[in-house]
Amino acid sequence: MHIHHKYLIAALMLLSSMGLSAASFTRSGNFVTVEVAHPGPNDPQWVRLQVIGKKIIRVEATREKAFPEKQSLIIVKQPQPAFSYSVSEDSRDVKINTSAVVAKVDKQTGLVRFYDENGKQILAEDTGGKQLFPYTVPEREIGVDSHLTDVQKHGWTWLLRFADNKGEALYGLGQHQANELNMKGLNEELYQYNTKVSVPFVVSNKGYGILWDSYSYCRFGNPGENLPLNRAFRLYDKNGVAGNLTGTYTDRDGKTITRAEDSICYEVSLPALALKRNSDGDVSHLPAGFKLNGAHVTYEGYLEAPVDNNYHFNLYYAGYTKVYIDGKEVVPEHWRQAWNPNACRFNVPMRAGQKVKLLIDWLPDGDVSYCALRVAPPRSEQRQQQLTVWSEMAKDLDYYFIAGNTVDEVIHGYRTLTGKAQVLPKWALGFWQSRERYKTSGDIEQTLAEFRRRHIPVDNIVQDWNYWADDQWGSHQFEASRYPNPQAMLDSVHQMHGRFMISVWPKFYPNTKNYQELDAKGWMYHQSIADSIRDWVGPGYMNSFYDAYAEGARKMFWRQMDENLYTKYHHGIDAWWMDASEPNVRDCTPMWYRKALSGSTALGSTTEYFNAYSLVNADAIYNGQREVNPNQRVFLLTRSGFAGEQRFSTATWSGDIGTRWEDMRAQMTAGLNYNLAGLPFWGMDQGGFSVENRYVKAQQLYDKTGEENADLKEWRELQTRWNEFGCFIPLYRTHGQWPLREVWNIAPESHPAYKAIVWYDRLRYRLMPYIYSLAGAVHFSDYTMMRALVMDFNGDDKVYNVKDQWMFGPSLMACPVAKYQARSREVYLPAQRGWYDLLSGKHYDGGQTITADAPLERIPVFVPEGSLLPLGPEMEWSDEKPAETIDLYVFAGRDGSFTLYEDENTNYNYEKGRYATIPMTWNERQHTLTIGARKGTFNGMLKNRKFNVILVSPTHAQGLDIDHAVKGKLVKYNGSRVVVKL
Known part of the structure; x- marks a missing residue:
């Protein structure tokens, strides 16, 4: 007989109040609940373990009187264990033994320790390692869609910390752009953004993984928020005067402004109607009227640390940026386009009371640009080396311990919990040609025909955004003047043995029928409409995103796609490119405003559900297509990702990355850690997406004169190396802004770059029996x-x-x-x-x-x-x-x-x-x-x-x-x- 856990807790509390003796735990089904005897002020009062498998134990903790009733977005329904396990206790611990792992709960503190079948400790929560703090959603994050109940506005911020495992390496967390692989001792902010994919899973080389069931903004490593420089250090200007750094702004005409800077935080941009709320880090605090485009900006002076520490800095940049510490270049020149800045990190050991010279050298290359330098709060090296996770808002603290003799075995446990990946259609493992963007059906057909004429292998051609009329984003309809007969285009692609992928965003203009139909049911977000946010198309159009957390909205979203694109064209569209699925309602905004723009959701506050949008959006398309056409494999490519998304036949690409050598290097660690986070299908824009002006000018010169100057020579080598790289990852796809990325547009047929790119394309197809066998094994x-x-x-520490x-x-x-x-x-x-x-x-x-x-x-x-x-x-x-x-x-x-x-x-x-x-x-x-x-x-x-x-x-x-x-x-x-x- 199954007794609900809240009644068991109530019974325990009654026995305690009556002074009656009882066991220190209750067992119901595969749940074991322990009342913590002596919790601290932020410690849990109840800890509950659930036996999922012989090597998978779930741990929940709460300070409330009962555990919340909730439905996980990431965990699939798990069967009752088909094996026996034992529960016992001694004077210190309640012990669960599955024969493969042992979990012990300290009855006094609620701390949990995990052991293998031989009694060797695998992992242990640290003293004070589970802490919960009451949390209320700030009003400014709720925004205009304020239908939240009082219960939905409240939850818990939690902190989870484990004792240090010496010699450990940690991986996963998703796809990030800081060129970091082993995350031991490092920090990572977990939120979704263009080029950044956050997954709440980390795997260790020591035989375990931790998956936490939280959808909110999280931090791995240092749980503290990155600080402006003036909150972490004593500042001095370039002349040594205490109080501020020195900012020097020289515009393209040589006009110079010098001013004191109490911090370097120019990283977000609010629309006019939202400025009244202001924001730390707003670019509106840059010198009024100063023209950034073509300017040269320096920030210099001295930092004096309050304590000895290895300080972890985070540089946020657009344009060309370099950083020097005591004359040493700690960040070589990095570049990123202004509408999609990037971040990189560096560490500096500093001693208390000693001044360290700082120089930030910044060349903005747009009318709006971004530059910020923040630092993590100092913490001891012992703390820094511990596996630590902070979650902003959840219903309780909830994580899964997964043991495994190998990393593969741990990932098997992860997919047991979150769902199996599908076998990709075979064509998806071939070469994809994409461009930002093909503008007509003729572009599509002629490009594919040129591949066939040149006998260059290709399977998939991609129609990116704006195939609709300019003012009809979200209509899912081809503009007739540019695509006069979409069915004929699709038939032509298939007759040439190609496949067709199309971009569909969760974004809608208010004048479209689809927006109005969703809005009538309360399934559109309204903050961007209320703030009159306009996008970058033509004169700029107001827009918003649909609420994919609502089941009815997901079904309607798919039906609109089906009626306008899928069944309408006799299932001739082979795959879906789900862009901006973070969701990215507006670039370069502060996190609180992103939450206001994206909700509240049908399930609760966006604060609580901040990271899971791409998961529920993928659910809409995968299950929608399988219902309409059950025996055609679904394939989705999405710009975001989350735990469990593999079960929806979804792959992720790394977003609108820059076209630089450092960006190429960053994709290697981005892809590796994404795959180590349990998600098996990943790719990138081979060659990079956004292009420096020097490469654009070099291509224009070549088109006029046929001259391969130094920049074009580098461009062709970069494209060659990136395509060689792309041959050996799950998805083999080229994409980018102008210059065009078809191989014959990169270099002429006689050029070494052309020959190399085509050779690796041919190799990919020769390897198809091998690669498709790997897809089956996935x-x-x-x-x-x-x-x-x-x-x-594993075992060779050099790897x-x-x-x-x-x-x-x-x-x-x-x-x-x-x-x-x-x-x-x-x-x-x-x-x-x-x-x-x-x-x-x-x-x-x-x-x-x-x-x-x-x-x-x-x-x-x-x-x-x-x-x-x-x-x-x-x-x-x-x-x-x-x-x-x-x-x-x-x-x-x-x-x-x-x-x-x-x-x-x-x-x-x-x-x-x-x-x-x-x-x-x-x-x-x-x-x-x-x-x-x-x-x-x-x-x-x-x-x-x-x-x-x-x-x-x-x-x-x-x-x-x-x-x-x-x-x-x-x-x-x-x-x-x-x-x-x-």
């Missing part, structure tokens, strides 16, 4: 395709912060080049394996750093011993021909295995068991390859094929060659087991 085995080295080589190498599946270690004019790079070869250079076949011992050749046309790629690498035929689209002959490279040196996965490519029959696998194993001692018996069947399956088996060994240095046939041992295969002696 679904069936909770695999991760883009793998930080810690996933496969824990390798930011620019990763495994792409089990057989390829990609080592891109992200420095201009570099023709070699250092590569670390993890110690657990020997390694082969993919292109030469040369063998190297593991555990060493080598200098690898990296000519412009190629990047280093290495293969670990024991790898099996299947290559299919040359193709121009993903399903052009079956892989009747597979070149199977066997890299000797140790035992290895690989499972080839195949299905029907575009439907959901795999969910019904309609797929096939072929296991392949290499026995090093016997030097035999076993191609196992095929399991399963599906429509169109090849019953007979050939494997051209190519042995690579230290004494037989055979490199991969996609341009010429490589002779191996030809093996006929009919589905039965075959053993090949090599």
Whole structure:
């Protein structure tokens, strides 16, 4: 018999008041509830553990009289455990034992500790490690949509802190742009923004992960808010006078303004009607009337620290920015476009009472631009090294401990909780051509036709925004003058064996029928309308976003898409590009105003539900399309992401990144940590999105004169290197603003850049049997395709912060080049394996750093011993021909295995068991390859094929060659087991 937990708590309280003895816990189903004997003023009064699996324990804590009744957005329904577990207590602890993990709750404090089956401690909450503080949503965050109940306005801010695990490395948290991988000892703010994706999950190399069920703004690391400089330091101007820094503003005409600056906080911009609320960090505090575009601005002086500390700074920038500390350049030149600034971080050890010289050198390149430098509150190094999470608002403190012997096993636990990823349609793993933007149906068709004419492989072409009439954003309708026959356009794309993706935003103009229909049901946000916010199209139009947290709104949103785009064109649209799904109602606003613009929501305050919009928006499209057309695989590309989004067949791209070498490098760690956060499908705008003026001018000069000047030469190399990088991530897509990104627009056919980009495109398609097998493993085995080295080589401490190498599946270690004019790079070869250079076949011992050749046309790629690498035929689209002959490279040196996965490519029959696998194993001692018996069947399956088996060994240095046939041992295969002696 199941008894609701609130009655159990009430019974415990009654027994206590009567002075009767009782156990220190109650057990109901898979819940164990403990009353904390001696809670501190902010400690929980009740702690509840829920056994989810043998290695998954949920921990909840509250200071209220009962735990809240709530429905999680990220956790899928979990079955009751099908195994037995024990609960016991001693004088100190209540202990839960699942046979795989032990969780102990200290009865006096409520602190929880976790152990493995052998009694070794994995993780422990620190003293005072769970704290809850009452929270009330500020009125200015509620905005004009103030339908919140009194209960919805109140919640808890909580702090969760664990004792330090020495030698630990921490990963995940989503996609961030600070070029950081191992997050141990670092800080990260968790909120959604263009180029920034926050996921409440962190995984350790020490055998566990923590997923917290909170949708609000959070902080990882330092729980304190970043401070303006004047609140953290004593300031001195450039002449040493105490009180302020010195700001010097010189405009493009040489006019100079010098003034005192008590902080450098020019990072947000409020619309005119919202200025009355003002905001810390508003650019309106810059010198009145000063023209930023083309100006040179410096901020200089001295910082005096109050205490010895390693200070963690956060630089927010647009335009060209550099930072110097005591004459040393701590931030080399960074650039970002003014409408989408970026942030980077640096640390400076400082001693109390000693002055440190600061210089910020800033070249704004727009009429509005941004520059801010803040610092985290000082805290001890011991505290900084602890895993600490702060959540602004939730109903209670709620997290899941997931144990695992490997990072993969922890991620398996994460997807057990949040839902399995789908198998992507095969074409989604091929090359995508995109542009900001194709403006007519003719642009779309002619571009795809040019790929086919040049025999350059491509699967997907993308229609970005503004295919509608200028004043009809949200209509989901093609403007007839530019797209006279959308059905004919779609048919043409499909006749050329292409796929078509279209951009749909959750944004609407008030004059559209769709806005009015949603608004009539109360499903539109109104703050931007009330404040007369206008966008950047034409004269500027007022607009707002729909409330995706309302189930009815999600159904209506999909129906509007279906009526105007999907069923209307006979299901000819193959995929959806869900842009601005943070939601990004307006750029460059303070966080409190972003909350006002985005709610309140149907579920509660935006403060509480701040980060989960893209999840519920993805739900709308995924479930909507599956209901309308159940057997066509859904595919969504979204500019944001959240825990659990993988279950909606969703991939994320890294937003409107800049086109700089440092931005390219930042995408490597962004993608790795996104995948380590449990979300398996990620990509980026190859080549970067927003372009510096120097590259634009270089392209214009070339178009007039045919001259490749220094900037154009760099541009072409940057595009080449970025496309080489893109070949080895889950989604292989180019996109950006002008200059155009089709390969023939980057460089002429005879140019090395053109040849290199096309070569990697061809390689991607030759690798399709391998890559599609990885996609199958993502679904069936909770695999991760883009793998930080810690996933496969944990135990080698040299891999824990390798930011620019990763495994792409089990057989390829990609080592891109992200420095201009570099023709070699250092590569670390993890110690657990020997390694082969993919292109030469040369063998190297593991555990060493080598200098690898990296000519412009190629990047280093290495293969670990024991790898099996299947290559299919040359193709121009993903399903052009079956892989009747597979070149199977066997890299000797140790035992290895690989499972080839195949299905029907575009439907959901795999969910019904309609797929096939072929296991392949290499026995090093016997030097035999076993191609196992095929399991399963599906429509169109090849019953007979050939494997051209190519042995690579230290004494037989055979490199991969996609341009010429490589002779191996030809093996006929009919589905039965075959053993090949090599």
